[in-house]
Structures are given as structure tokens and as C-alpha cells.
């Protein structure tokens with residue numbers, strides 16, 4: 169596995185802090201009604217992404233996830249200014265302002281969305297992996313989904329075919345404890361989601377999703393397994409979201425104490441503790457990173473604010489129309 173060094177910790181701190189503050193900013197501008205529609209934030213779950221990125225090969229590996237999808241593309245190399253502009257509905261956004269919060273997408277950077285249908289991305293992730301295998305490329309597709317999505321039937325159909333065809337895919341359930349307001353313990357006979365993979369003889373295991381080191385180790389094993397042609401793995405990342413399901417969530421299904429308990433094992437704090445303990449950075453250097461992150465977030469906001477809205481005509485440019493489709497004849 170790629171070594172976890174001083175630089176890794178510093179990058180993790182910087183990246184995760186940026187993702188956290190980027191989303192805090194989104195929450196703030198959402199309240200000001202500058203960003204509309206749904207908004208699902210990732211605060212608390214950052215280690216799941218940071219650990220994976222450490223061991224992925226971004227020149228060929230791909231990623232797909234659900235609607236909690238603003239920071240993953242940043243990690244994959246998409247310009248965060250364009251992501252914020254997308255949420256503002258501006259023409260400079262990743263989908264020219266026509267997709268919005270739940271639909272960030274960048275084929276160039278290997279980020280395949282951004283999906284609002286719960287579990288919809290599970291078969292799509294396997295499909296992307298199928299394409300890599302079919303064309304003889306050795307990329308691996310990381311397919312993220314939530315604990316609620318894990319209970320969709322499409323997971324079983326996908327797991328079956330992915331194992332039968334030994335597709336180069338890593339299925340990752342981000343078990344943040346809740347699907348909207350429904351806790352995992354209320355939705356199934358047992359709470360060990362990783363065990364669902366065992367029925368298909370898929371290598372499956374639970375992982376501490378609050379710790380990027382643990383995530384990187386598990387992901388490295390799963391990615392190498394897939395890259396060697398041995399097929400999929402299934403990892404259950406035990407994590408937690410600090411904010412509500414979306415911005416309109418009164419959070420009556422959990423206590424403030426429960427949230428506070430998880431904040432004690434916050435991934436950013438865990439990384440910062442190591443940095444301080446091992447004296448990787450001085451307090452002054454840490455402060456410089458914090459300032460840099462704040463400035464970067466403000467730059468994104470400024471870019472989104474100052475960008476123009478799309479022209480009306482652009483609406484028609486983005487619609488797929490097959491010119492010879494028979495039922496459209498009446499329009500000719």
C-alpha cells in the first residue's frame with residue numbers, strides 16, 4: 169500500500185477541512201436562498217472519501233455516488249468553483265447550472281454522479297466497471313451508497329452479476345446510521361450490512377469509517393483485488409452525518425448527545441491530533457492552512473456569485489433528441 173506519511177496527514181487535514189468548510193458555506197448560502205432545491209451535506213463522513221483517494225489511481229479509477237455528492241468530485245480533481253457555481257444554477261457550473269446539487273458529474277475526472285434515486289447508482293457502478301473490463305482497461309470503480317440504499321433489491325441483482333462476471337468494482341456502503349429519519353436498527357433483522365455480500369461469496373467486511381487510515385487500508389485491499397481481476401468487494405464504512413438528512417430535517421429521530429458522541433471521534437480532529445502529537449506542523453502552520461482553506465472557500469463563493477445565469481436557449485441545448493425517432497414525426 170502507498171505509505172501513509174507526514175504529507176498524507178497534512179493533505180488529509182487540508183482536504184477534509186476544505187470539504188467541511190465548503191459544505192458549511194453551502195448551508196449558509198442555502199439559508200440565504202442563493203442555492204435552491206434539495207441540499208444533502210456530507211459533514212462527518214469525510215474520512216470515507218479521504219482514505220479512498222489515498223489509494224485510488226485517479227488516472228484510471230472511477231467513482232459514483234448518491235446525492236450527497238459535492239465533495240467527492242473535488243477529491244477527484246474537479247474545480248470546486250465550478251461545483252459551487254453548479255449549486256447556484258450558474259452557467260459556469262459543472263453541468264452549466266442545469267443539474268444542481270444532486271447531479272454533479274465529470275466524465276473527464278471519472279466522477280459519474282450524483283444520483284437522486286436511492287440505490288440507482290449501484291447497478292450503474294457495476295456497469296462502469298463492466299465497460300472497463302470489456303475494453304481491457306484496468307480501472308476500478310468505487311460505488312458508494314447509503315445504508316438505506318443497501319436495502320434496495322437492485323443491490324442483490326448487481327452483487328450477483330458483479331460476482332458472476334468478476335467486475336472490477338468496490339461497493340462501499342456508507343452506514344451513517346440513518347436513511348432520512350429511519351435508523352438502521354429499525355430497518356432490518358440485524359444491523360451488519362456488510363454480511364449481505366457473504367451470500368454472494370463476495371469479500372466483505374466492516375470498516376471504521378471515521379478513520380482515514382482504516383479506510384485506506386481496507387480500500388487498498390479491495391482495489392488491488394479488483395485490479396488483479398479477482399472481482400468485487402463490499403465494505404461497510406461505519407460513519408455518521410452531523411447535519412440533518414437534507415436542509416429541511418428537524419432531526420427528531422436522534423438526540424443532541426448522540427451527535428456529540430460522534431463529534432468526539434471526528435475524522436478531521438483525529439488527523440489533527442496525530443499532526444500535533446507527531447509535531448508534523450507548528451500551530452502557526454496549522455493556522456496558515458486554516459486561513460488558506462477559508463480563502464479558497466470564499467473564492468468559490470465569489471466565483472459562483474459573479475457568474476452569469478444560463479441563457480434561456482441553453483435549456484434546449486441540453487435535451488437529448490433523436491432526430492429519426494419515429495414518434496416525433498408529428499413535430500416535423
Ligand SMILES: Cc1ncc(C[n+]2csc(CCOP(=O)(O)OP(=O)(O)O)c2C)c(N)n1
Pocket residue numbers: 234236284285286313314315316317318344346347348413
Ligand atoms: C427509490 C427512492 N426511494 C425513496 C427516495 C427518497 N429518499 C431520498 S434519500 C432517502 C434515504 C436514503 O438513505 P441512505 O441510503 O442511508 O443515504 P444517506 O441519505 O444516509 O446518505 C430516501 C428514502 C428516493 N430518492 N428514491
Ligand SMILES: [Mg+2]
Pocket residue numbers: 314315316342343344345346347348
Ligand atoms: Mg444513511
